[in-house]
Amino acid sequence: MPYMKRSLLLTRNTPERVELDTTIGPWPYPQRIEYYDDFYYINRETFRFKIVNNSQLFNCDILLNAISRYNDLIFNNFTLRNNLRLKELHSLEIYVKGGCEQWPRLDMDESYTLDLLQKNLLSSRSVWGALRGLETFSQLIDKNFIINKTYIEDFPRFAHRGLLVDTARHYMPMSILLRNLDAMAYNKLNVFHWHIVDDNSFPFVSKLFPQLSDKGAYNKHTHVYTPENVKTILEYARLRGIRVIVEFDTPGHTLAWGKGIKDLVLDCSSVSKQYSGLSLKGSGVLQVTKESTYDFLKKFFGEIAETFPDEYIHIGGDEVASECWTNNGQENLYQLYMKRFANIIKELRKKYIVWQEVFEEDLYMHPETIVQVWKSWTQPEEVTRMITERGFRVISSASWYLDMISYKKDWIDYYKYDPHTFYGNQTQKNLVIGGEACVWSEYIDETNFLSRTWPRASAVAERLWSSKHVADSEKASPRFDRFRCLMKERGIPAHPINGPGFCEHFVLPISDKWFSEKQQHNGVVFVYASKATLTSFLVVCGLLMILLLLVLRPTIKQLVRK
Amino acid sequence: MPYMKRSLLLTRNTPERVELDTTIGPWPYPQRIEYYDDFYYINRETFRFKIVNNSQLFNCDILLNAISRYNDLIFNNFTLRNNLRLKELHSLEIYVKGGCEQWPRLDMDESYTLDLLQKNLLSSRSVWGALRGLETFSQLIDKNFIINKTYIEDFPRFAHRGLLVDTARHYMPMSILLRNLDAMAYNKLNVFHWHIVDDNSFPFVSKLFPQLSDKGAYNKHTHVYTPENVKTILEYARLRGIRVIVEFDTPGHTLAWGKGIKDLVLDCSSVSKQYSGLSLKGSGVLQVTKESTYDFLKKFFGEIAETFPDEYIHIGGDEVASECWTNNGQENLYQLYMKRFANIIKELRKKYIVWQEVFEEDLYMHPETIVQVWKSWTQPEEVTRMITERGFRVISSASWYLDMISYKKDWIDYYKYDPHTFYGNQTQKNLVIGGEACVWSEYIDETNFLSRTWPRASAVAERLWSSKHVADSEKASPRFDRFRCLMKERGIPAHPINGPGFCEHFVLPISDKWFSEKQQHNGVVFVYASKATLTSFLVVCGLLMILLLLVLRPTIKQLVRK
Known part of the structure; x- marks a missing residue:
């Protein structure tokens, strides 16, 4: 047939x-x-x-x-x-x-x-x-x-297909990060950009400087990533062909660093500068004029370079409240810092990625630097043209800030944006190595991270993998609906994106495990176990007892004979 | 001390x-x-x-x-x-x-x-x-x-403090509805407005007309609310002091009704009328000129009146594609229908709630009718003034459409809106019996319903319960943060609303139970069970075996003596 x-x-x-x-x-x-x-x-x-x-x-x-x-x-x-x-x-x-x-x-x-x-x-x-x-x-x-x-x-159109996760504005439990790596693999995304620390918290547990997370994490026991946790993430990602590029953003966004290390950070909370329309209140900058800062950075990034095997580290460089420094009467300290710090990274045999400010402010960049373009409101296409003109590689992110949500089919905007949308020759286009969907977590924690991210990040994933001619969102819609249901079936709470409809299977968005674990504190263990678990439990118990009876069978027989 | x-x-x-x-x-x-x-x-x-x-x-x-x-x-x-x-x-x-x-x-x-x-x-x-x-x-x-x-x-400032849940654009599993009732009780909300059916699907299983859900549900086996399910919801709500007001929206929004009952509904899919900025493509209206329609409605709403104990039924009346009728050359059929239908409801000894269109189009309303104001773009304050001037009671909803999300602290807008913001005397103000937060589900299903709704609905809950003088959102913020964490601890995935921060406990947003149930299909039962469950399992098994040994002890002793 x-x-x-x-x-x-x-x-x-x-x-x-x-x-x-x-x-x-x-x-x-x-x-x-x-x-x-x-x-x-x-x-x-x-x-x-x-x-x-x-x-x-x-x-x-x-x-x-x-x-x-x-x-x-x-x-x-x-x-x-x-x-x-x-x-x-x-x-x-x-x-x-x-x-x-x-x-x-x-x-x-x-x-x-x-x-x-x-x-x-x-x-x-x-x-x-x-x-x-x-x-x-x-x-x-x-x-x-x-x-x-x-x-x-x-084959993929772009080599770098990433998702940025911010674990500093809100901490994400390990289970969420691991499930997110699953979702990335389903989408053929290959870079987990781990924005691991920021002004607000420092959840990374350093072996050399444990005081960083002891003082800088939201909670040093529960809201941290231990060396063991990091290893788990790296291995889980590796087995799925996903690179983990960790970002330790300096010299700005470092307020939480200063809680553990004395004299490392200037607190710019009182400097209420408006930067790119955002208030930088509460931000910190490294003390770039102190030699002790560089001693610390050498040791700390030595540990980072050893912990994270990828060739690249993301070193940040964005939104620096440089007026915190100029108060000291110094000039171009931002330049001084980037130069010295780039050298530290070079000595560790790592390459690095920076946010676009480092290019914009005309600071030192090693020729192999990759620049991540993120500002949607300052002509990202023009910035991309200029960066590639100077021969640097680009990661495109400006159109893909997924934390910014609105009530519409916003995936279509993500889908339609092409990273090659800028004036430039083929050499320049080739310097765009890919893009990243970014999920900043000001209003996101484990309650809404996965459903906020998926399946909207999937629109970016297809843009970065598939041919540029696969760009008709209407044609893609039924395939996207099907894929979102498939992700749901696989345990990712990917939300509806095309209006009314349904998938065959449900995903319950709250962990019953979490509930039952709570119950166990009360000594009530099996009340919340599923029927199937209970049944299996009884069956196995029964089998064990039958086994025991069989073992004791001769004895029992003897007894009966008597 | x-x-x-x-x-x-x-x-x-x-x-x-x-x-x-x-x-x-x-x-x-x-x-x-x-x-x-x-x-x-x-x-x-x-x-x-x-x-x-x-x-x-x-x-x-x-x-x-x-x-x-x-x-x-x-x-x-x-x-x-x-x-x-x-x-x-x-x-x-x-x-x-x-x-x-x-x-x-x-x-x-x-x-x-x-x-x-x-x-x-x-x-x-x-x-x-x-x-x-x-x-x-x-x-x-x-x-x-x-x-x-x-x-x-x-004591509450308003008597009617509700939350609308739409189970027709996307179906919500029972577990979600029950957990949502828990959250409502934590917020002292007292009305679950169940927008149970619509153009898109008819998940309510009628005993008299099972064909309605057989043909009209997304899936007649899995995406329905059986009589047993409805009873569970009613009882769960009752024990929490929550009224269940069910909405069977007619004569518009009824496309799914027509799948099960012949000649009941006109399909207006081809009438591409723009209504209130929304396309009504795919909408249905009841065949209001057929006597058989009223025969059906009497029987069907008889069942509804019996099933749902609340004094009030929400009968809809919004967004009616009346040009579907005028094509038949008739006039004022909308009026004719509302009059006859109101009489049916009256004979069933129920009172009713309608959407504001019924007032706007100057259709028949029983004096005890409650009007729900929902259109944010047509001066809801002015509409409220007019409705109360004519002596009807009002439920305020126009400012509280929670499905419309944006990237900001939008809870502050919900919080600041006062249902008494309209010109009118005290008698008129007293006719505003409360309000409802509405969560329409075009882009919402079980993956994001709870985290989209909570804690934003809590802002509405406080507005409706507390004194009108409790209105300083800045002062309320830390208390709101604490309450959101409390909800999380109690199993509601309430998302962050005030920027970076943390709660002590995590809520994992995906059901591990769901996962383990899937695994059981493969015969692998305990692989995904928690350590605690495994330990308990072994301990109980051990105890049972010890018990068995004790029972067989005389036999064993005898054996040993030999």
Whole structure:
């Protein structure tokens, strides 16, 4: 039964329903995709992923972990019988040409080919491509475990596809950060820009300077990221092909640093300068004229460089209340600082990213510096033109401040913005290495972070991965609706973006675990456990008792005989 | 040790922390509150609520259920020792003058007096006042289980303090609606306005006309409210002193009704009228010229009147695409319909609420009709003046559309709006019986409903309960921050509203229960169970095995003797 009418499948739909259609296509959309009107059924019991032709990958943690994840994601739903009597897809072979790379990086190769026409083969040059291909494969399968014969050649348009998370205005619990990394992987985003500290709090626990978080965190016991936590984040991200670029913003935004380290920071709370329309009240700047500041920075960033394996560190440089310094009668201290600090970073063999102010104020920048453009109100296109004209690379963010929410389909604005929208030659365009959606957390904490971010960040994700010609938001809408439901099914509380409708599954937005943990303080443990847990508990208990009875069987027999 | 410096308590605070202060005050703020600089410690082991002096209340379900709830809410945290050697508050006596009323209603008495000076007595004229007083009492207790000697006299400024939830644009699971009722009770809101059906879906399962939801719900199995569900909602609300006013909006917004009942609805999808700046594409209107329509309405609303005990039904009447009718060459059909329909409602011995259009279009209204003002862009104050001039009562909603979100402290706008802001004499002002925060769900489902609604609806709650002189948003801010953290602790994902900061406890915004239930489909039950659950499981299993061994002990002994 090689050819089926699509309508046959669609009769399963209820009215108005956004159903998984086998040809609606993955998100972000691949560079090249061909569907054939022929289908496979995937049988959970027999289907296998196979790593082929490269024995050095048989034990590759990144690949094995990914296969296990996608096996779960694909088969976590109920299995339907193969009622339609389709051919079965028995396996997907995975062929990676390269070795088991350990850490994702700016120039990693994420391209892949997925051929379900003849060979049922996912092939890529690196493990990163295999990860992206597995995500695509998982999205091709519909609710009935049916997949079209499909041929895909795919690669990202931009190398740097990021999401900024601010854990300083409000602290985000580990579980939120980890789930967010899952969501990023579903969207093929590859940079977690961790804006980890700021004026308001310093949750990073330094081994060398524990007093920074002891004094600077909101709560040194509960609102911190321990070295163990950071390792967990790094590993979780690594296995998903996501770089963690940490930002320790200096010399401004450092008020919280000063709580732990004496004489490090000038408190500019009283300087009520209006900067870019924002009040800088409560901001701090480093004491850039003190030698002790540089001694501290060398040691502290030494630890940071060692802790975070990525080649790049984000060093901030934005919104500096420099009048705090000029009060001291000095001049161009901002320049002095950036020069000395850039040198410290260079000695640590790291490259760095800065916010656009460093370029605007014409401060020192190492030739390999990447500039992040963020000011939406000062002609970001013109700034991008100027930065690339001087040969620096750019990360585009000005149009993608997701914390700024409004009541409309704002994803369309994010979707339509193209980072190449500026006057410049091809060399300049090539210097735009990508972009980042930014989620600043002034009004966001764990209660609304995930639902504020998703699926709006997905619009940015497609813009950065897919061809620039995939830009019709109306055409993208049903595919986006489907993907948002898929994310929900996978546990991300991605909110509705296109008006009334529904998804098949619910995600309850509050942790029952949290509730039951509270209950446990009262000694009531099982009251809030699910029925299934209780049942399993009784079954296992029962089995153990039967086992015990079996062991004691001779004794009991003897007793009976008597 | 009768007098303590407050600073002694405050030394427990970490910097910048919004800590429970014993005199920061409850939300919404009481009409009269007096603090004395003397403290009690509340000991979880010994503290008791006591119902006194009214034996007919000893078995009153509303009161007993409330005492059990507040006992949990107050003591669900760890218990600290009485390190400060304060006097203990051993009990709170509860005296209710009236009987055990069964259903909350518009004219219920919610006033109460809480006297912790001498008598440790919560007294009220009705059980509803006792509920409100228990909420206030629970909010007076700080993290260290310390409470000031306090005297409170309290009553609501407005009788109707509501929250509209739209379950038709997107379906809300039961768990969300129930948790939302909890949040409403914490805020002393007393009307759940259930906008249950609309053009987009008909999730209400009618016993008489099951085809309405069979055909009109997004999914007739999963996206519906069964009679059992509705009963659960009603009972949950009743126990919290919350009225459920259901809205079955007619004659417009009825497209989904037409899917189940033939010839009931005209589909106006093709009539692309712009109405109030909104496109009415896809809207439906009832076939008001057919006699069969009124036969249906009599039967259907008969069931509704029986199902929902409140004296009032919301009958809608807004945004009617009347040109769908005029195409038939008839005139003033809207008037004809409202007259006949009002009569049907009257025969069912119910009163009704309508949206402001019914007044604006000068249609028939029974003298006891309540008009809900919602259009923010057509001078709601002037409309309110006109409605009250004609002697009708008003519910104010125009300033409180919470689904419209923006990036700022928008709660301040909600907070500052006073429903008495219109020209009119005292009689007119008295006709404003209250207001409602509205959460329309075009872009909202279970992923973001609670965090979108809370704590912004709390600003409305205080405006409607507290004195009109409690209107300084700056002064209210720290109290509001504290209350938002309290809501979070109680399981409501209330988001940050005043910029950077933190609460002591986290609420994880995704149900782990949902996750673990999914995992169970794979036969993996305990992988995602919490450590505590696993430990308890092992301990209980161990105990059972020890028990079994004890039972078999004689047998084993015999064996050993041999």
